[in-house]
Every structure is written in structure tokens, then in C-alpha cells.
Amino acid sequence: MEEIRKTFKAPWDWLLILMTSGITLLLLGLNYYTPDVITTLITWAIILGALGFGIFGYHIEGGKLKILRLGWSKDIDISNITDVEYRPHAMTGSVRTFGIGGLFGYVGYFRNSILKSYKAYVTHRNKTVVLTTKDGDIVISPDDPETFVASLKSILKDN
Template identity: 80%
Template sequence: MGEARTTFKAPWDWLLILMTSGITILLLGLNYVMPGTIPTLITWSIILGALSFGIFGYHLEDDQLKILRLGWSKDIDFSEIKNVEFKPHAMTGSVRTFGIGGLFGYVGYFRNSILKSYKAYVTHRDKTVVLTTEEGEVVVSPDDPKAFVASLKLVLGNDQ
């Protein structure tokens, strides 16, 4: 039995780079065109609010999967994870039902014909891993999905 890798980056796909850059430039541009305290507060509230919910990595620690955010983490207990599977493009055809759809991540509640309703903590739509939990499907996108699945299965005691 090997040793589990515990830290994984959250790489951005080309669409996330394009959307985050474009939306940020648009918001800052509108702030330039319409200067003032209120537009500035609105612009920076949107940017910093979305940034605080962005995904910056994944860490396996203390019997939990920690989805790393800016200064905090969303934690999922290993005991809640029933299955883990690398499913590239698991978000294909998804509709966002509540959340952020491309500003610092694809984060929140989504729905598609394959997974039905699910939660996403994704930055790269090609590197998706689906976790089946007691509360439903959760999708993440670590930099090395195969190593992530192997490491998570190892710490879960499921080496198959």
C-alpha cells in the first residue's frame, strides 16, 4: 500500500480564465465610466464576494476533504463519502440553479441529465471527480484527478 497524496491544486480551465478576466475587466471598466462611491462599492463587493467563494485547492486532512477557499474551507467528512470516481466532463450540459457560474470558479448547485442535482466546487471542467455522499453528488476538479481518486480511496480504506 502506497502513501496517499494529501494536497491538490485547483487549476483553471480556459473558459474560467476568460470569464473571470472578462467579468473583472467589465466591472472595473464600468466603475471607471461611472465613478463614485456606490459603483465602487458594488464593483468591489461583487469581485471580492466571488473571490471569497473561489476554489484554491483540495486537501485530505483530519478525516476530512477540505475544499480550500480564500481564508476558509468547505469540509466534507470522509465518513460521508460513499464513492469517488474520476468522470471527465461530468458538468457537461449543466444548468446552474444557484451559485457562481464562472467568476473564480463554478461553485454552487447545478443540474444536468447525468448527475441530476449536484454541488460543484470546480475550476476545470475536464478534470472532474464525482463524490457520492450521503447528501448527494459533489463535483470537484483537482489538478491530478487519478491521483486524487487513488489517494481518497486509500484514506477511505477502499483500494479498489
Template identity: 40%
Template sequence: MKKMFAASWGTGLKWSSVLVTLVLAGVSASGFLWPGFRQPGFGFWLHALPPVLILAGALPFVVRGFTIQNGVLLVHRLLWDTTIPLAGLQSAEVVPHAMSGSLRTLGNGGAFSFTGRYWSKSLGHYRAFVNDWKRPVVLRWPERTIVLSCDDPEAFVAALRQMESPAAHDEG
């Protein structure tokens, strides 16, 4: 069985991505306007290059969608797929405010995705693959938790429960 799910950008991600891009592009472009940086020397590159590198570094981590197949969850990124084995999955549920009150401990907080490692009182430490805060799905294993978002969270959870693996049929 193979099920694919799109991961559209929510309004919050669209706005944060535009804002981050404009701010970083402005910082980079100011290197051309600042009188002291008009000559392309070390100071110019030190000022203009880091914002471009930050944007270029965030782009590959875009979450394009998800595929459930052969007992694994594939997270489709811009340039690669992240493979997450589903063996031992204890629960999958739609949790409307799963990321509320979360702190990012390592990762990207709004430049083209909300991805990386996060922590919250309700979930503890977890890994996020989120484009839309309004459609989160929480996956729990004994040793880890993952939060993701897709266009149809209910269908995603139903697909996990339909898998042949007995662990995925657990409701709790």
C-alpha cells in the same frame, strides 16, 4: 494519512475571470467618465460601487486546493477551508464531462471559480468546487453529490480509495 491536491485554473476559468473583471471594472470606471456621475453623489456610488462589491464578494470563494485527511475533505478557499466529512462516501470517479449541461441554481459561474449549487440531468442537484471543467471528479453519497476539480483527478480518486474508511473503498 494526509494528501494535498492543487486546483489550478483551467483555460475557461481564466478567460471568464478576465472577462468578468474587465466588464465590471469598465462599468465601475464609467462612473468617472459619465457626465451625470462626475460628482461623487448617490448616483455615482450607486453606479461605481456594485461592480467592485461583486468582484470583492467572489474573490474569497476561490478554490486553492484540497486536502484529504482524517476522514474529511478540506476545500481550501482564499480565506478559509470548507470541511466535507467523507463518512458514507459511496463512490469517487473521474467523469470527463460531469458539468456538461449543468444549470447553476446558486453560486458563482466563472468569476474566479465555478462554485455553488448546480443541477444537471445526469447528476441531479450537486455542489461544485471547480476550477477546470476538463478535470472533474464526482463524489457521491446517499444524500448528496459533489463535483470538484484538481490537477491530478486519478491520484485524488486513488487517495480516497486508500483511506482507512471501508466506505471509501467501494468501487461503485
């Protein structure tokens, strides 16, 4: 019997790299040219706040899918997942309704014509996996979407 892979990285796509680098450099540049206390606090609050909500990986453990953050995780109960599908570019045409759209991740609530309203915990828009849950769709982006889907389907089948 083949070992089920349970840990997946969260790779960044080129746009996320570009946006995170650009926004961070812009904020640090503004702070450099206007080095007062308020600007410094705002700059670091934005950078560290977004970093705290960034996505750093995915881990399946103890009946939960853990979306790994900086020092914490967002846990999704696997028993709430009814389907899992590798759907590249699932976020195409999406509009962010509430969340972060390109600073350390695409995280929050989004909407498009195919999925309607959904939650995203994504770092790579081409490697998207759609989780259908009892509470609505969730989009994630593990480094190996096919293996992630096979692993999660195997676990769902055993439950």
C-alpha cells in the same frame, strides 16, 4: 508502502480564465467610467465576494476533505463519502440552479441529465471527480484527478 498525496491544486480551464478576466475587467471598466461611490462599492463587492467563494485547492486531513477557499475551507466529512470516481466532463449540459458560474470558479448547485442535482466546487470542467455522499453528489476538479481518486479510495478503504 507508497505515500498518499493529500494536497491538490485547483487548476483553471480556459473558459474560467476568460470569464473571470472578462467580468473583472468589465466591472473595473464600468467603475472607471462611472466613478461614484455606489458603483465602486458594487464593483468591489461583486469581485471580492466571488473571490471569497473561489476554489484554490483540495486537502485531505483529519477525516475531512477540505475545499480550500480564500482564508477558509468548506469541509466534507470523509465518512459521508460512499464512492469517488474520476469522470471527465461531468458538468457537461449542466444548468446552474444557484451559485457562481464562472467568476473564480463554478461553485454552487447545478443540475444535468446524468447527475441530476449536485453541488460543484470546480475550476476545470475537464478534470472533474464525482464524490457520491450520503447527502448527494459533489463535483470537484483537482489538478491530478487519477491520483486524487486513488488517494481518497485508499483512505476510504482504511476507514
